[in-house]
Amino acid sequence: MNINSTARARLYALTAVACAIWLFQNCVEANASGDLLSWSNIILSICLIIVTGYCAVNAVLGWNTKSADTEDPSK
Secondary structure, eight states: OOOHHHHHHHHHHHHHHHHHHHHOOOOOHHHTTTTTHHHHHHHHHHEEEEEHHHHHHHHHHHHHHHHHHHOOOOO
16 A cells, blocks of 8 residues: 555654654653653653654655655656
């Protein structure tokens, strides 16, 4: 199954938003339970930050590619 750059960018954006919400929820719940600075929570938060950033960058790059694809339909 092949998807175009617009659909790929939307999926990356959706994943970035979902991971950002998960990170926020995790931090709020860990703070309420007093576990905010535990090793497991720190590792999870770092992983979520990396995934959110990676997906957000790829979403932006995908949208920029979309505008380039629109200009030159021969690609």
